[in-house]
Amino acid sequence: MLEWLENEGRECIRGRDFPQADMYDFRQVFGIFPAPGATVTLTRRDVEGIALLARLEITEQELPVYVDSLSRILGFVDQLSAAATDGVEPMAHPLENQVQALREDLVTESDHRDRYQANAPEVEAGLYLVPKVIE
């Protein structure tokens, strides 16, 4: 279903002991939607691909729950396809006559680097540190 999977490097999804996952009975949380429509049935591979695109690690235990719940949601929203929208403009803004606000291209901010970097997980000499990107 999701061709882009073939092009994107697949990640091995590892099981992980993450306490919040135990807080919910997922099937109950996600059981609120009608059964999936005939048109949308995601596979484990689809959900692994979505999770990779979204840069989310999903555990082995979570995966089947998301396969089920995402299929249900997409089945539920599928009823939109029956709505007659020929010639209808997509809504860009709830208010009429709103235009994008523009301002002069002037410097309005002062330097807050130190204050902002106080929240960073790892900084050095004013730079944000991340794992090595280029070998």
Next chain:
Amino acid sequence: MILHHLTAAEIGRGLRTAQFTSSEVTRHFLGRIDHLSASLNAFITVTPERAMADARRADAMIARGEGGPLTGVPLVHKDIFCTAGILTSAGSRILSNFVAPYDATVVERLSAAGMVMLGKTNMDEFAMGSSNETSWYGPVRNPWDGAKVPGGSSGGSAAAVAARLSPIGTGTDTGGSIRQPAALTGLTGVKPTYGRVSRYGMIAFASSLDQAGVLAQSAEDAALMLGAMAGHDARDSTSVDAPVPDYAAQLVRPMKGLRIGIIREFFGEGLEAGTERSVRTALDSFRAMGATLVELSLPNLPLSVPTYYVVAPAEASSNLSRFDGVRFGHRCKEPRDLLDMYRRSRGEGFGAEVKRRIMTGTYVLSAGYYDAYYLKAQKVRSLINADFRRAFSEVDVLMGPTTPTPAFAIGAKVDDPITMYLNDIYTIGANLAGLPAVSVPCGLVDGLPVGLQIIGPHFAEERLLAAAHAWQLETDWHRKLPPLFA
């Protein structure tokens, strides 16, 4: 005089007539929080030093004859608003170490009005939920019944104000997150017109739907605080540059001749009998006050729920991509490489509901699916908007229930699809169309509050607040306190 029995407006009047000081009032509420908040889990952070400093500043202002009706009145902020130097978590593990470097415009304006910040309230993670059970900080309890949810996502502010741990609070509403908890805890909740209140410094969930508002004891309190929050802000490009009316000065208006639309779709299957009875009684009262009631239909309204379930997650997946473990927020231990860091930081930092919505949004925006889902939903949104516009050519306001039932049990997870569907259908329409809407207490069902919702055309906040005020002059539902917190 019992200070926590006073509304925000009454506290303001008492301060200006020197019946008590802001320091005394603030100490009283901090004491209540100290004794009672643990039973509700309404707060993520209590800020006693900041509160007392704010109170001293307010007392000095009042002594100089400065300030306004809210100067010296305490409040709580939903933990979605950035507060400089104070933890701002959005109810999420991923921001559980985030100390905001600046104030949200809402925080800044209410502070400038002389209000006193008592603390930051619990909420569904990133405002995604309607029971306050998705918070990383645990569920909030309803002061009316500790086994019940307070609603969500602004559940902490609702519980704090309902239990009178604070006279008033802020909230945000993306699909009902102010109105639904207001209804379930017996408060007056206001979701303003999209663009009325600045979103600057308010952590984004779905940017085309999010709007900041008020959880208050009365329409008068809500009018005062909305007036202080609202108005143009150059730092939010969707903020509307239109004058802010003096809402509080326009509260008293005759209901005679007000045309009230009763939405047929709101009174269908799944509406609990006691809730329906309370709402219909309220409608009869408006008729007795001289209003005319017109039944009408919004034929595309049933599509609002699937539309919301495309638009909101799509915008959320985009907004929440900023949480990458690089500049702020949670980072996983010992990442192997950049991709591993992104995936594990986000996998660990976000809860189940947030991940579900991010993935739904990622899917509907992905190549090949954009037209079928997001574009289609935005077109249907135009149809829903047109339904409302047609309705408001015939009537002045729309009225109906805010929720289909009173508060449900913590952990119960509503699994009846029809009830869940109605829960959303009542509130989501106003967000999709950017309309202002108010929930006011209209009864108790087996000891639990229920709410009457009033929806108006764009920028009709004063009309909604006047209707709410007229109702509150006739009734005392808004004066009822949860027995354990009286």
